[in-house]
Each structure stands twice: as structure tokens, then as C-alpha cells.
Amino acid sequence: MRRLLGRELRLAWRHASDTAAALLFFVIAATLFPFALGPDARTLSAIAPGVVWVCALLAALLPLDRLFGADFEDGTLDLLLLSGLSAGGVVSMKTLAHWLTTGLPLLLIAAPLAVMLRMPAEAVPMLLLTLLPGTMLLSLLGTMAGAITLGARRSAVLMPLITLPLMIPVLIFGCAAVTSTHPQAPLLMLAAMLVLALPLAPLAGGAALRAAAE
């Protein structure tokens, strides 16, 4: 399993431009808002948590299409399924690789972006705290959707249509935790959703992967 993960990370490193594309998309999309709405600090700080969350969501979708697509096309998927890991294990490994190469960098770059959007500095740690389970959930659900849409003719279009509705509750509680004066309840909801998705998403993804490999 560790060997597979190492290989994934090495491939992500070799294709660094793909990995960087998601980050740059995140930065540019979030930067568009001050241009559109004007530099007024009050407006910007009010929308900052939502903008950062939505842009992170969209940016994390970008690499999902190739996550299994490349392996499907060159025959590596069969080898992954025959590696001795369960199909769910393969999906978990891909999820972890996606989070390490996309979720975690997005999380790190979210702090300076939030400050740029005039978010009060004391609210930034809470934003990052909500994005931590948020990006993990996105990796889990996104990888699952990637496995489900594998082999579909317009998988790049289908994938956001599956992932984004599932992410709506996460978005609601994530943004609520940042803006609310009592962030504990939405944070616990996020944690609960993470605990729910952690076993279920790889399981569903694994079943989809087996079906795609047939």
C-alpha cells in the first residue's frame, strides 16, 4: 500500500503542472471577487469564508478526472485491482494521494487568500480548521465520484454533478462554523460527516471500480 502511495506521489510530482493548476485556479478564482465587487473591506470580509470555501471546492475537482482516468486508459487499473489490495483499499489510497497533492496544498494557500479578502486575522485559524475536514471530505467524495464516472463518455461533466450536491451540507456547516459565534456545533457536524464518509466512500468507490474494470 505504501509503495502504491509513493508511486502516486511520484507521478504527481512528475506531473507537477497538473498539481499546480488546481492551486493556481484556486488563487485566480478567489482573486476575481475583489475585482468584481470592489475593494470595500466590509463586503469582502463578509463573503471571504464563502468565497474561499467555494473556490477550494471547485479547484479540488480539477484533478479528479485524471485520478482514475489515466490508469483506466493505460491498463494500470487492472494491475491496481490485482495488487492484493481490496478495491476499497485502492480507492482509499487514491483518496489519500488526492488529499496530499490537492487538499493539503489548498488548505495551506487558503490562509493568505483569506487575508487578501480582508478576513479578520483572528477568524483565519477557524477557517483552516473547517477546511481540514472539508478538504478531506472533498477528497473522499470526489474520489468516489471519480470511480463511479470512470468509463462514462462525459465523465469530466458528470463528476461535478455527482460531487457538488454531496458537498452542499459540508459547505453549509463549514461556512457556518467560520461565521458563527458558537462554532462547536457545526464543527462537530463536519466531524460526523467525515466519520461517515471515511468508511463508506471508499467502499462505494471500490464497488464502482470493480464494475468499471469488468
Added chain:
Amino acid sequence: MFRGERLVFRDVGFAVPAGGALLLRGPNGAGKSSLLRAVAGLTPLAAGRLLWNGEDALDDLPTHAKRISWLGHLDAVKLALCVGEHVAEAAALAAMGLESFRDLPAKLLSAGQKRRLALARVIASKAPLWLLDEPTNGLDTRSIAMLGAVFAGHLQAGGMIIASTHTPLDLPEARTLNL
């Protein structure tokens, strides 16, 4: 066995002893690759059983996968990785004549060399059962001769080979299953 809605084949039976080889023959579309996928556990059988030492092999797919080394019709070579990152074992690379390409990126390999790299991965796997889908595709005569020596060594060590092919393979002891 079905692929999609289509019945590919039915009433197929065979046994491969330790040290034995089986060649799958038949026209295009006869189901050679499908049979290999079924033996690997990648595609489920509509009816029938696959036994390993008398026990149902497809009950526990991860365990079954460890017995198998798979060579599909695609080479599963990642162009961004170099040869040594695909197959670390020097002996396996040498068996396919790739030892001097160890640090070369896979994108510089020719089609035949990629096939040899995929075969080297099979050799390095140490699994007892090799499932090979058209292993000689794109190989030159020299490589096919090397492959014959590799096959003989694997069978001598008690391994098994099931290969689909339409070209003559250097497997003198092999039984043939016509689909």
C-alpha cells in the same frame, strides 16, 4: 460468461497443474482475453467455478490476486516514470534485455520495449500463476526467444502460465484450449 449483454463463451473447462502451461487459441473475439480476466477475478463468471487447489478461488479476491501476475493487452507503463521505477529488480530487467535502460524515462521506449518492460514486471512479481494476454505482441524474434527461456524457467520452478496467443509460442509442454 458475459461481457455486457453478450454471451462470450460457455461450457469451458480446463485444469493447469503446477509447472504446466495452457495456451488459449481462437479467432478474434472468441473470448481469450475475457477468459483470462475471469481467471484473474477481474470479470465475474455468470456461472461455474474457478478452483485453486480444490477451493473456490474467487471467494477471496485480494488473496487470489497475490497468486497472479497479470499482463493485459495494454502495457500499463507510466510514461513519466523511468524503467527502474517500474521494475526495480535487476534480474527481471536483464531477463528481458532492459538492464541498460534502467534510468531511461519510459516515454523514450519503443512499443516493443514497453511490452518487454511489462513482461519484466511479470517476471519480478514472483507470483505462481502468470496470466498473459498476447505476450508476444510487438516483440522481435530475439525478444520472443528470450521470453521462451523465461517461460521455461518459470515452469521448471513449478509456476503456471495461461497465455492467449495467435502466434506460435515456445512452450513445448503446453496444452491448448481452443475457444
